Structures are given as structure tokens and as C-alpha cells.
Amino acid sequence: MTVFVTGGAGFIGSNYIFYHLAKHPEDRVVCLDKLTYAGNLSTLAPIMNDPRFRFCKVDICDREAIYGLFEEEKPDAVINFAAESHVDRSIENPSIFLETNIIGTSVLMDACRKYGGVRYHQVSTDEVYGDLPLDRPDLFFTEQTPIHTSSPYSSSKAGADLLVMAYCRTYGLPVTISRCSNNYGPYHFPEKLIPLMIINCLHDKPLPVYGRGLNIRDWLYVEDHCKAVDLIVRGGRIGEVYNVGGHNEMRNIDIVRLIVRALGKSEELITYVADRKGHDLRYAIDPTKIHEELGWLPETKFEDGIQKTIRWYLDHPAWWEEIISGEYQNYYRDMYQQRLEDSAAANEVKR
């Protein structure tokens, strides 16, 4: 089987490709990635010479190039990880999110329709359900929870999900969708909470916690997500949505404290800064459907996964140092400098 993996130079896509090649040695994997700021070819270096693997630098919105690759490779399945994925960036500049996440998804599905017989899987997010209140720990997102988004990012992902279901009903395209909670693990881009806190800790830099750090995310080790996607692509029912999550809810502040402790740093680095606009309060997945239908359960306990992740960042400084030395510096300044200055000024007034 030949599988197209889009966004395979990013965090989850690259982990997925490694998982897929190990689990299905007979398959061929073609990675389609535009190499935006979030894509890193160095991540894929260990498999670049593997005859079962091909890397193509391509924008999923580029219809002609995508059709050309379908004609050449005749894929049996497409797994679409490619996306603009960072909520904070979507708040600053929504348009690229609409372009890649919605238009890109439609181009890939049009190609599947044109060439026929291609299974299409959309990697979506629990963020399409909006958020849950902090004082109702009994509530969880199920596949029946209405779509109710908060950010331009989650709205663009929800738009894509609706299109995927529409292509299934209107054109009979064999699709599936997975909606996963927050992932963590190796190759996570440094703009996201866990790698950002690890890297800032290592540099003794302030740890910018939005609001009071009480927002809750449901964390899943990335390899567990990869296993779920593979099971859905092979055995999931056509036209169905599967929620993927690990019943591992944590408050942001508790994650940051855990990282500080693990790295032997001082909690004085923790700096409360202005909250994210429209900040979702709590995400929590009910994974009953994927468990009952496909036998999936998360295998990595958070205590182990977070230690493995911290170890990975300690052991691979070259990977993230290269990223944070470039354009990332401008991003970091634009996103955090004012917030950190305001927070320092407010603390000064209190004293």
C-alpha cells in the first residue's frame, strides 16, 4: 500500500511516519509537506534514504502539483496532518489558517475523487468542540458534542471537518476523521506549551503562563495518537468520527511546575502573563467509541511520557537550537515581550 502523509515534517506527522514504517514495513510512505516554519526536514533525516520513503516539498493548496503527485504515485490512502496548528498565531493572522486548513483539505479530497479508490483520513482536533467549564468535571467531549469553536484555528479545523463529511455524503468519498486532544513528545515545535517551558527552563528564562494557569488540557503521548490514526485508517468505519484522548487532564500550572521540578529549576521563573484571547477553559475527551470499536487505549502514562519527553529535549539540543535561533526569535519577541514587561511592571507596583 502507498500512503500519502501530509504535514509529515511537523510534530505529529513525523512521529506518524516513523511509526508507520516500523509497523508496516511493506508499505511505501510519501510525505507531502510545504516546509513552513513548523516543518523540519532534519527530523526526517534518518529515513531520507529509505527506499520505502519519499519526501515531496509541496503545498497542499497547490492543485496542479497535488494532482501530479496522485498521478505519479497512485496512493491507496491519504492521511492529512498538514495544517497551521498554533492557536496564538491564528489569533494574530487567521487567513493562512483558512487557506491551508480548509482549502488545502478540499484540494486533497478533490484529488482523491479524481483518481478514485483512495481512502481519506482527516486528522482533526478536540478543539472543534469548543471548551468545557472548569466546574463540571463530569462533562466530556463525545462524538455527538456539537461543534462550537472559539479560535480561528479551531474554526478552520471545524470547517475542514464539515467539508470532509460533505464529501463523504455527496461524492461517496471513503473518509474518516479523528479528533485528538493535546499531544506531547519528541519533535514538538518549541512554540507549544511543553517544549516552550522545557527550553525556557534550560535557559533560565521566564516561563510565561497565560492567565492564572488554571486552564485544563487532556494530554496524550504522540505515539498513542499515531497508533489510533493507524487503527482508524485500517479498521475505522467510513464516514465516522473517532475521538482520541487519554483521560489525562492537567492544569497548565501543574505541568509547568512539574517541568521546573524535573529540571531542578526555581518556581520563581514562573511568570503569569496576560491571558490568550478567547482562551478555552477545559478540554476532556471521552474515548469510549475508539476503545469499543477498535480496541484502542492510551499506553503511555503521563508520568512516564513527560519524563521521556524532557529527556528527549535534553538529548537533542541541536534539533531545537536550530529552530529557536532563526525566525522564531521574532515570533517570541512579538508574542511575549510586551506580556512579560507588563507582568514585571505589575509585580513592581505590588511590591
Ligand code: NAD
Ligand atoms: P505542526 O505545526 O507541528 O506541523 C504541521 C506540518 O504541516 C508542518 O510540517 C508544516 O510544514 C506542514 N504544512 C503546513 N501548511 C502546509 C501546507 N499548506 N501544505 C503542506 N504542508 C503544510 O502540527 P502538529 O502539531 O504536528 O499537528 C498535526 C495535525 O494534528 C494538525 O492537523 C493539527 O490540527 C492536528 N492536531 C494537533 C494536536 C497537537 O496537540 N499538536 C492535537 C490534535 C490535533
Ligand code: TYD
Ligand atoms: P498550546 O500548547 O498552545 O496548545 P492548545 O492551545 O492547542 O491547547 O497551549 C496549551 C495550554 O497552555 C493552553 O491553555 C495555553 C497555555 N499556554 C501558556 O500558558 N503559555 C504559553 O506560553 C503557551 C504557548 C501556552
